[in-house]
Amino acid sequence: MKNDTKPNVTASYVGLAIGDALGATTEFMTPREIQASYGVHNRIIGGGWLHLRPGRVTDDTEMSLALGKSIIDSGGFCLSSVGDHFVTWMRSKPVDIGSTVRKGIRDYMLNGTTISDESEMSAGNGAAMRNLPVIIYCLKKWDYFEDMTLHQSHLTHNNAKSDLITLCFGEMVKVLLDTGDKLKALNIANKLIKIHPKFSYSRYKGESSGYIVDTFKTVLHHFADSSDFEETLLRVVNQGGDADTNGAIAGMLAGALYGMDSIPGKWLRKVDQNVISDIKIQTKKLLELPVRYSDEV
Numbered sequence: 660m661k662n663d664t665k666p667n668v669t670a671s672y673v674g675l676a677i678g679d680a681l682g683a684t685t686e687f688m689t690p691r692e693i694q695a696s697y698g699v700h701n702r703i704i705g706g707g708w709l710h711l712r713p714g715r716v717t718d719d720t721e722m723s724l725a726l727g728k729s730i731i732d733s734g735g736f737c738l739s740s741v742g743d744h745f746v747t748w749m750r751s752k753p754v755d756i757g758s759t760v761r762k763g764i765r766d767y768m769l770n771g772t773t774i775s776d777e778s779e780m781s782a783g784n785g786a787a788m789r790n791l792p793v794i795i796y797c798l799k800k801w802d803y804f805e806d807m808t809l810h811q812s813h814l815t816h817n818n819a820k821s822d823l824i825t826l827c828f829g830e831m832v833k834v835l836l837d838t839g840d841k842l843k844a845l846n847i848a849n850k851l852i853k854i855h856p857k858f859s860y861s862r863y864k865g866e867s868s869g870y871i872v873d874t875f876k877t878v879l880h881h882f883a884d885s886s887d888f889e890e891t892l893l894r895v896v897n898q899g900g901d902a903d904t905n906g907a908i909a910g911m912l913a914g915a916l917y918g919m920d921s922i923p924g925k926w927l928r929k930v931d932q933n934v935i936s937d938i939k940i941q942t943k944k945l946l947e948l949p950v951r952y953s954d955e956v
């Protein structure tokens with residue numbers, strides 16, 4: 660694939676950054692608190708518990724960019740390079756870093772550990788939030804998608820539920836980019852729910868924490884019931900909880916489905932323009948680069 664023949668690829672990555680920047684304001688708030696403070700939270704204004712400047716993105720976008728940069732710099736997927744890029748990112752004193760992510764990167768840095776211990780503690784959404792560069796990279800040759808996804812995930816999150824849902828989001832993004840068919844994408848999620856009924860979002864009760872199953876339910880419930888990019892994101896970030904990560908993942912799906920034209924200009928102009936520029940460059944390079952492992956992993 661020489662050119663970006665799937666125009667919504669960039670929108671998916673930009674959507675992720677916008678969901679992150681918009682949701683960071685309402686992270687850890689309840690819907691009631693959000694309503695009392697903002698009515699409907701619908702502007703990229705920064706603030707939140709991290710006291711961000713407007714447009715600032717957080718770990719969701721930054722770790723995605725680190726993963727994408729690793730693939731590009733290595734000329735392929737190389738697990739030690741991914742680990743090294745995560746170390747570089749952690750050393751840059753990020754504005755936010757989850758405890759499971761910090762532990763995984765520290766274990767890699769100090770001991771070269773590339774597979775973190777399996778535990779329920781690692782059933783957070785930290786692997787799913789950063790996997791988009793692998794999805795984009797594998798679009799032209801999907802055979803390696805599962806393998807590369809699990810390798811990058813297990814650096815910090817080694818958990819069966821995280822694996823299943825991270826893979827499911829990836830399959831959904833691919834189908835959305837390939838076909839633009841929302842029902843087909845939802846069917847992928849529904850197949851997973853048939854095997855794991857606890858993942859069902861049909862009776863969603865507002866569980867919006869950073870637990871990967873809650874993230875799955877929050878994103879799917881609002882993605883399924885919305886009809887454009889803006890509605891999807893507004894519903895997710897006004898749910899509070901892990902609003903930046905849930906917003907980022909919802910933005911990834913909604914961007915892939917609805918495309919750049921659907922992204923409100925007020926959000927696109929407000930989000931950090933250096934990030935948008937990096938995303939556009941990365942997307943082009945990831946689409947062009949042949950899919951391969953650059954060394955043994």
Ligand SMILES: [Mg+2]
Pocket residue numbers: 717718719755903904
């Ligand atoms: Mg975040």
